[in-house]
Amino acid sequence: xxxxxxxxxxxxxxxxxxxxxxxxxxxxxxxxxxxxxxxxxxxxxxxxxxxxxxxxxxxxxxxxxxxxxxxxxxxxxxxxxxxxxxxxxxxxxxxxxxxxxxxxxxxxxxxxxxx
Amino acid sequence: xxxxxxxxxxxxxxxxxxxxxxxxxxxxxxxxxxxxxxxxxxxxxxxxxxxxxxxxxxxxxxxxxxxxxxxxxxxxxxxxxxxxxxxxxxxxxxxxxxxxxxxxxxxxxxxxxxxxxxxxxxxxxxxxxxxxxxxxxxxxxxxxxxxxxxxxxxxxxxxxxxxxxxxxxxxxxxxxxxxxxxxxxxxxxxxxxxxxxxxxxxxxxxxxxxxxxxxxxxxxxxxxxxxxxxxxxxxxxxxxxxxxxxxxxxxxxxxxxxxxxxxxxxxxxxxxxxxxxxxxxxxxxxxxxxxxxxxxxxxxxxxxxxxxxxxxxxxxxxxxxxxxxxxxxxxxxxxxxxxxxxxxxxxxxxxxxxxxxxxxxxxxxxxxxxxxxxxxxxxxxxxxxxxxxxxxxxxxxxxxxxxxxxxxxxxxxxxxxxxxxxxxxxxxxxxxxxxxxxxxxxxxxxxxxxxxxxxxxxxxxxxxxxxxxxxxxxxxxxxxxxxxxxxxxxxxxxxxxxxxxxxxxxxxxxxxxxxxxxxxxxxxxxxxxxxxxxxxxxxxxxxxxxxxxxxxxxxxxxxxxxxxxxxxxxxxxxxxxxxxxxxxxxxxxxxx
Ligand code: SF4
Ligand code: SF4
Ligand code: SF4
Ligand code: SF4
Ligand code: SF4
Numbered sequence: 001x002x003x004x005x006x007x008x009x010x011x012x013x014x015x016x017x018x019x020x021x022x023x024x025x026x027x028x029x030x031x032x033x034x035x036x037x038x039x040x041x042x043x044x045x046x047x048x049x050x051x052x053x054x055x056x057x058x059x060x061x062x063x064x065x066x067x068x069x070x071x072x073x074x075x076x077x078x079x080x081x082x083x084x085x086x087x088x089x090x091x092x093x094x095x096x097x098x099x100x101x102x103x104x105x106x107x108x109x110x111x112x113x114x115x
Numbered sequence: 116x117x118x119x120x121x122x123x124x125x126x127x128x129x130x131x132x133x134x135x136x137x138x139x140x141x142x143x144x145x146x147x148x149x150x151x152x153x154x155x156x157x158x159x160x161x162x163x164x165x166x167x168x169x170x171x172x173x174x175x176x177x178x179x180x181x182x183x184x185x186x187x188x189x190x191x192x193x194x195x196x197x198x199x200x201x202x203x204x205x206x207x208x209x210x211x212x213x214x215x216x217x218x219x220x221x222x223x224x225x226x227x228x229x230x231x232x233x234x235x236x237x238x239x240x241x242x243x244x245x246x247x248x249x250x251x252x253x254x255x256x257x258x259x260x261x262x263x264x265x266x267x268x269x270x271x272x273x274x275x276x277x278x279x280x281x282x283x284x285x286x287x288x289x290x291x292x293x294x295x296x297x298x299x300x301x302x303x304x305x306x307x308x309x310x311x312x313x314x315x316x317x318x319x320x321x322x323x324x325x326x327x328x329x330x331x332x333x334x335x336x337x338x339x340x341x342x343x344x345x346x347x348x349x350x351x352x353x354x355x356x357x358x359x360x361x362x363x364x365x366x367x368x369x370x371x372x373x374x375x376x377x378x379x380x381x382x383x384x385x386x387x388x389x390x391x392x393x394x395x396x397x398x399x400x401x402x403x404x405x406x407x408x409x410x411x412x413x414x415x416x417x418x419x420x421x422x423x424x425x426x427x428x429x430x431x432x433x434x435x436x437x438x439x440x441x442x443x444x445x446x447x448x449x450x451x452x453x454x455x456x457x458x459x460x461x462x463x464x465x466x467x468x469x470x471x472x473x474x475x476x477x478x479x480x481x482x483x484x485x486x487x488x489x490x491x492x493x494x495x496x497x498x499x500x501x502x503x504x505x506x507x508x509x510x511x512x513x514x515x516x517x518x519x520x521x522x523x524x525x526x527x528x529x530x531x532x533x534x535x536x537x538x539x540x541x542x543x544x545x546x547x548x549x550x551x552x553x554x555x556x557x558x559x560x561x562x563x564x565x566x567x568x569x570x571x572x573x574x575x576x577x578x579x580x581x582x583x584x585x586x587x588x589x590x591x592x593x594x595x596x597x598x599x600x601x602x603x604x605x606x607x608x609x610x611x612x613x614x615x616x617x618x619x620x621x622x623x624x625x626x627x628x629x630x631x632x633x634x635x636x637x638x639x640x641x642x643x644x645x646x647x648x649x650x651x652x653x654x655x656x657x658x659x660x661x662x663x664x665x666x667x668x669x670x671x672x673x674x675x676x677x678x679x680x681x682x683x684x685x686x687x688x689x690x691x692x693x694x695x696x697x698x699x700x701x702x703x704x705x706x707x
Binding site: 030031033046048051052053076077078079080081082083084086087092094096097100103104106107 | 465521
């Protein structure tokens with residue numbers, strides 16, 4: 001390939017036929033309010049774990065929706081379940097339950113992080 | 116021989132005794148080594164005597180239940196006390212006649228059948244026994260009514276039964292009416308019996324009764340007894356003896372552990388399904404009527420507890436407070452959550468990599484170390500007020516989680532993430548001890564609870580800001596001005612029922628305004644609905660519950676609704692006209 005002196009980023013196209021929907025289905029089934037999330041990021045803005053680490057609950061939920069579960073385990077383990085996000089969420093989503101369901105879902109479906 | 120009718124009773128009783136022996140034997144052997152030592156050490160002390168007293172008052176008289184619901188208490192007392200006395204006096208009667216207690220157990224039970232003639236004291240005893248029978252029968256009558264219409268007991272709903280419970284229940288219903296009929300038939304034939312059985316006996320004479328009918332009725336009595344005994348260990352009636360075992364173990368200082376163990380099981384089986392916990396639960400206003408503690412305990416026994424039910428509970432502690440058997444309902448529920456989530460606890464490795472605070476000056480040992488906690492950080496008004504009061508009073512303090520702080524661990528604990536919580540606890544504990552402050556000041560009851568129960572801070576006293584500020588006032592370090600504003604105070608669950616702090620906030624409020632009482636307060640206070648104990652309650656349902664709580668709190672139209680918990684404040688503030696303020700804010704304002 002010719003060197004043009006710049007590089008392009010790797011394609012981020014998502015193949016919707018190929019998504020791992022197990023986790024997101026499990027969460028939605030048990031906590032339907034999660035459907036209403038509008039990714040506003042309020043939860044992330046006040047997050048206690050986000051204050052201490054690079055943890056980003058909004059990003060994580062987006063990735064789960066897209067079936068991108070490579071680092072979910074490592075990430076979700078940072079949440080301290082403090083409940084601040086619950087108070088801030090404009091859609092009244094039971095965020096703490098979502099977190100618990102992610103944790104349980106990862107265990108049930110034996111989803112491990114990619115090394 | 117017609118006396119074969121004693122067989123169902125005798126076999127049933129034998130069966131019951133064997134099963135009970137095995138069950139209780141297993142439960143006690145499975146207690147931890149330390150708990151067993153506790154039993155051995157306390158068995159010949161005053162504690163046993165206290166336990167006997169309580170067993171009498173609660174197991175027989177049902178005093179606590181009576182206080183909660185007199186009719187229900189009376190019904191339970193009829194069965195327990197009446198039956199107990201009938202057994203005791205049955206033996207007395209038997210002794211008076213035979214001159215020995217060494218008679219087979221069926222003699223005192225079927226005494227009327229065996230003994231027809233007069234003996235010294237016979238009149239008195241038979242009438243006494245009749246009276247006791249009548250006493251129990253009133254209870255039986257109430258029990259019938261309760262099944263048909265539980266509302267007369269002020270109970271919203273009675274519990275559903277499984278087949279073995281039904282067998283036991285129905286045979287129990289039959290026992291005493293059958294005894295009445297059998298004794299009356301004998302009275303009709305031989306002219307014995309007291310005021311009750313003899314009178315009913317007259318009726319039998321009038322109908323015409325013969326000895327085969329009599330023996331049939333005795334068979335019926337014995338069969339219902341036998342059937343009840345066989346169903347007993349597998350039914351809810353296990354609570355009768357288990358409660359007594361529980362009372363003894365509690366008096367011996369055995370405490371519920373985080374992990375579900377043998378003692379937890381004993382508590383589960385001590386539930387009498389009286390239904391008191393159903394009534395006090397606020398979930399009903401949101402039409403949630405399947406997850407109250409009695410159902411959860413039943414699910415634990417039947418091993419069919421679902422996550423949905425397990426997590427849908429505010430852990431407000433109202434049911435625990437009301438439970439006449441004094442079962443540790445909150446911690447039992449948490450132990451189930453611990454069990455359900457034990458496979459996925461975080462280790463919070465990132466805590467090790469957090470920057471360490473700059474070292475404290477050696478000689479500037481602070482008076483207090485202040486931990487605001489996640490919830491206080493959500494309510495800057497409270498935080499500012501606490502700091503303002505500390506500054507004004509000239510308190511030398513260290514702010515532990517000013518910029519970056521880990522959660523206290525209580526929310527994890529409530530969710531059952533015990534192992535994860537331990538990690539946060541270890542991290543925070545080290546920081547607290549490092550500060551060398553003699554007092555840990557908290558402004559959130561949720562944190563208070565976990566510091567108190569799980570941190571093992573040794574000499575350090577933990578104080579909620581209401582307690583600490585009251586101390587500052589008493590020491591003259593701050594002065595408060597009183598206003599004419601009327602105030603009602605909402606007891607936060609974790610502070611009140613959780614940690615037993617009721618008076619300090621009230622005293623402060625009396626100094627700053629006109630404190631009004633509310634209908635349900637202190638131990639009976641309602642939950643704001645914001646509790647972190649519930650993981651799956653929807654916002655809509657929370658709002659319904661909140662509205663009910665507010666209705667009670669705002670009945671007298673106060674100027675200010677005061678609370679002592681940032682989460683309560685945050686919960687109430689949305690959608691209410693009245694001013695909602697934390698104690699800290701009120702104190703800070705009153706200092707001006
Ligand atoms: S509960 Fe978890 S995600 Fe929510 S604010 Fe706390 S740490 Fe962040
Ligand atoms: S605050 Fe609520 S709606 Fe907004 S991103 Fe978080 S969960 Fe979604
Ligand atoms: S838990 Fe307590 S209050 Fe509830 S039914 Fe059982 S004994 Fe009664
Ligand atoms: S703790 Fe509160 S919400 Fe939970 S069952 Fe008991 S009374 Fe109901
Ligand atoms: S926020 Fe307050 S009233 Fe509400 S659950 Fe917590 S302690 Fe109870």
